[in-house]
Amino acid sequence: MATKINPGLAPVDGAYPGKTPTRFSWGAIFAGVVIAIAVQLVLGILGAGIGLTMVDPVEGTTPGAAGFGIGAGIFWLITTILALGAGGYAASRVAGVHERFDALVHGLVVWGVTLILTLYLLTTAVGGIIGGAFRTVGAVASAAGTTVGAAAPKAASIAGIDESDVRSEAAAYLSDAPNDPALMTPEQAQKEIARELPALAGGGADGQQAESRIVDIVAAQRKISRPEAQAQVTRAKQQFVQTKNETVATAKSVTDKAAGAAAGTSFIIVLALLIGAAAAGFGATAATRRRLR
Template sequence: MATNKTAGFAAADERLVGKTATRLSWGAIFAGVVIAIAVQVVLGILGAGIGLTMVDPVEGTTPGATGFGIGAGIYWLITTVLALGAGGYAAARVAGVHERFDALVHGLVVWGVTLIVTLYLLTSAVGGIIGGAFRTVGAVAGAAGTTVGAAVPQAAAIAGVDKGDVREQAAAYLSDTPNDPASMTPEQAQKEIAKELPALAAGGAEGQQAEARIVEIVAAQRKISRPEAQAQVTRAKRQFVQTKNEAVSTAKSATDQAAGAAAGTSFVLVVALLIGAAAAGFGATAVTRRRLR
């Protein structure tokens, strides 16, 4: 007995079984990032124009560096909030989300991508320019050094002069200071004392030799006895050590202040970034509240 088979239709629930819809729209996120960066750039240019109008060197009404920096920081924070809020709102609106969590995720992703793109642009552009400049200078200096280093031995070989003789002659040209302190001019004596100061500061056996040499020069130049010269050098050495200690103390204090300022700036920057994330999330979730109304 023959049976007839008719083509039927699947049940509604069977036809709907398949891949679930994607809840994250990267196209909408890209649109939000573009809008956020564009708004930030426009507001940044506007802020620069406002800041330049406040500079008046003729009248002397230019604001101080501290006040100007605080004002610029506050303006940057406001523009960041506005830009990320607009970007998050645009991303959630274009994505057509209906749940608040989905909108929040779109806003936070817009914030994260905007942050990454901004950091990349800053590091790649500025770092590339500076790095390229230093690489260019290094290449030129290296080429010049290679050229000179290759030319000197060849010139010496052509002239029939030994390279050791060339070095000795160059050293003779550079060290024209007489060894006898009595034969030195005041300029030569100052130069010789300055050359001995690093060894004097280092101390040890070399420091004692340097001190003896300085005492000898001072006695010969000022035409005083060696004990008197030793007393003058000792007083100068004591003042030198005191000045060095004060300089080290000042440097340590400045370093501590700089570290504290850097730490404070880091905390402020983190707070500003978190405020930016909150602005992006708020702008995105505003879409769901609008749809509910």
């Protein structure tokens, strides 16, 4: 008996496998990020209120800067853990994932998007305000300078003063001290010595010339002999060098301490960010476990 073969098409379900369900949901990520930022803001405002209640300048019970900073850092870390944990939990629940790895990915993406969005808001908002303020000040200063430069000759013309007289008077204000130290006023002598000090500190031929000029000024102003003036300048130069060396040593020490503090702060921030990522991942996987039950 012959078997009849049906040449028709196979059923669709048998010919093609079913579509793999989506394992990632950006809508759930967005919901988690919104919840995380909202919780962070609410808890941040609450922390600011708690901190302000601790400030009591009348009774003198205001906490110190170090203790206040440590307390604020701990509170910020706690709020970050709670906010990212809530955001990861919400993202995992909304996405409806059944695998712990999928939930972990949702939680980490919530953490990453929240971090990037926070940095973006800080850099664009604060930087924009500060940059706009400086640009405004610069524009006002430039406009003021242009206005004064244009108005000065006109004002001189109205007052009946020749423009060349105005420029001559301005040059007199900016004129150098007399070359002869004996003809200098005390103010002119001080300005001349101050102008020679950078060359004196630099040393070399220019330094020797500057030192000789300062000795002449000191001798003329104090009415003493040149050797006595040289001795005074030498003592002042030694004191100046000692002060400069002490200043350089202090600056190096402060810079070293600042670098160490910055390195320590960087490590603390990285640790806090990793803790936030762990909180977001834990919240997401916790939602998955509850769903599996």
